[in-house]
Amino acid sequence: MQTTIIKPVLGVYTALFLLFLYGPFVVLGILSFQIGPNGGPQFPIIEWSTYWYQHVFGLTPPSRIAPLPIYEGLARSLTLAFMTMIVSTVLGVVSAQAFRTKFKGSDVVFYLIVLGMMVPGVLVGLGLALVANSIGIDRTWWSTAFVLHVVYTFPFAFLVMLAIFNRFDPSVEEASWSLGVSPIKTFRKVTFPLIFPGVLSAMLFAFTLSYDEFSRTLFASGRDLTLPLAIYGTFSIEIHPNIFAFGVLTTLFSFALLAAYAILMTVSLRRAKRLAIQEDA
């Protein structure tokens, strides 16, 4: 039948597609092993070495290549991402819970929230910078950039929780009420344990989005830079393979994060039995 031709063709296509996706990363990986400090971020590889990895960690003798201004930026990005994750997830859960009943203006509020993920970073960053200027407050990563990060990630957390609640069977909550348990306690002891895997997903989403966030932060961050801004700062100056070594390291870090998330998920899924959250057939 036709499927016997189409399926393998599509399979090959998908393999090529993945190659396309990974191409730059592979190149990046290869070039990170370029010899330094004279090797540049382009082919050919003059000689293989781990020079740039050492350079990232400050372990190489001083050269004309300035070390990447990453440590403070990294600390700030992690803190910012963590703060954003907490606030966005709380807002997302609470707002999705509100949407379980029909209330007046729910359509408007829905689009208001989703707007946050739609508006490009340059615009909202510009707008907030203007507001900050005119009311005379400084732009910092923990105030102006922070609020924008939440504006960006809260809609994602919200949509994830909306989808979770859509599939949630409310009869367990009603059962709890009928036993005399207050709605708040019901949420704590029945609803939340069962939606927890969704909450974890929302948290991961929010953290990831905030950590790599760049365009919003560009205008809203003030003098102390987050990690992506620090990297951007090196753009206009010469680029060296240390940035590629750094990229490989951060990717590995993300892998580790995902592994941690997968473990947390499996543990919490085993406890939150799928009776209350219907699965797609």
Added chain:
Amino acid sequence: MTIATPVPDSSDTTPVGPVARPSRAAYWLIAPGAIWMTLFLVVPLGMMVYVSFWSQTTFKIEPILTTKSWMAFFSSDTYLSALWTTIRIWLLVLLTTFVVGYPTALFVGLFVKNKTLATALLVLCVIPFWTSFLIRVLAWRPMLGKEGAINIILQAFHITREPIEALLFTELSVIIGMTQIYCVFMVGPIAFMLGRIDPNVIEAARDLGASFWRIFRTIILPLSMPGVIVGGIFVSVMVLGEFATAAALSGRKVNMLGNIIVTQVGSLKWAFAAVVGVILTILMGLVVAGFLRIVDLKREL
């Protein structure tokens, strides 16, 4: 004695009006999110519109309303061409991400029967994203340059004799880069919608003798439309707001509206940056509204 009609009794039988619904709690729950978005999204955008009408001199800016900045934009070829560049790149990248992404989505969403394998493939598509966006953009340079990876491979296989110069620092390089970075946002939603198609429907169509192209045209493509729309919205939003990829890959030759905003802010030309910002917002609003007319998204969630 059977009772077939309501028992008449002495107490009040007039209908009681609807009791206050407990959704008052909903208003308290939605308040924090709604307030946050209003304060930190709506107000900044409003401010941007307001400032676009301020008077801007080289050194300072005053809240005296004027349309000077607006006219400066529309009377300048550079800026108008930035507008057309933005639209052109947006359309091209939208098309390329769709064309490049759809077959993969088809494979992962429809043909891969094993759910775990499908999820694994999707995760594989997402992994490249964990390298910082900026670094990924940078990685394209050594790929596309004259001595870049692609040229090396092409020449090694004797497909070309001379390095292709047009691969880097042109609009083409920007398009290639953006396609690679954003096509996953097409694959995801489309694969999701395709995965929700009941295989029995396709089976039934095959039993009735329909060819694959027929099935594709009449069943698969229409059912995947919400995913295409969502993907289209994601990609459009990201491309329209882009400036980093354009800057890094075109050597400042390609100017999108985003680039203009960044440079204007760099020179503290706030009013003018605001004008460009408003124009970009209107463009985006039109694009998203256009997409949403095709499919009602709230239902699909």
Added chain:
Amino acid sequence: MTDVLRIENLGKSYGSNAALRGVTLAVADNEYVSLLGPSGSGKTVLLRLIAGFEQPDMGRILFDGKDIASVPAHERGIGFVFQNFALFPHLSVYDNISFGLVNRVNAPVTDGSALRSRVMEMVELVGLIGLEDRGVHQISGGQRQRVALARTLVSQPRIVLLDEPLGALDANLRTRMRGEIRRIRSQLGVTFLHVTGSETEALAMGDRIVVLDNGSVGQIDTPDTVYNSPVSPNVARYLNCYNLFSGTIGGGTFSDGAHSFPLSGTPKPNASPAYAIRQDLITVRPSNSPLASGEAGFAATYLASEYTGAAFMYFFRAVDGHIVEVENHLSHRAPQTLDVNATYQLVWKADDALVYG
């Protein structure tokens, strides 16, 4: 008054769809009331209104004489057993049963040993000894049913609402659980209001049956009264054992164009004329057999039969196409051999029929 629950003129609509149009009934203490109605008759809505999960558009609910319209669900003290059991999937059987006692607002049980003894007493009553520490997905459907019951009953509510509690069980289990539920209830002396779409279940479980007809009460009576004397054609239809004809009444006869049946007695009041004869009260005679006085009947063609173990169900078609069912209980008479498409005479005593008009 000894009524635990009184419902007065309760109404509820969803948009333009009126699920309940003025339901009035009363449930006495220590009574078992079953509520029968086909799907869409509003029976689940009624239970949800009583429990407080939704608010009525009109009418009153009086619990122990007090209007509970403004009382939230978790303060009503009304137990609820769900069709899908709604067990807490992340808790064990023991924790499910003790959940209400531990977490409720009014007088939560804090003493560990008092709690344990109450819960274990209930576990024993419902027959789940040895399963207390299992997860709820490690037990069978019937056992889950018992957990749902135990969980509600352990708080000693004055009344328990059951929403098609046996609907999720397979047929065999259903029949066995019927007896179990009645036993548990009478041992505790709790009032039950049990909603079902199955007429056999309603007849078997309740001291009284309420038949819901299109959003309001069709009949409230003891099971045998409802079974033998349904008060309207609709109620007769829900019992699933009557043949119904609609037509006109005149001159001591009921006629529907193709048939006419002599009337005996006065018709029960109803909006439109109808004639009902129970399926097991019809006998099959050879065609053209004469009708004795006091008998009614008509000719029909035999179509097919269905064997249900204790009885045969014969399907006939009348001249006007109307399908008629005759139930032949094998304890009454032996099975008859009938020829397909042959004509027979269906006969019954005119007194056995119910006439409405």
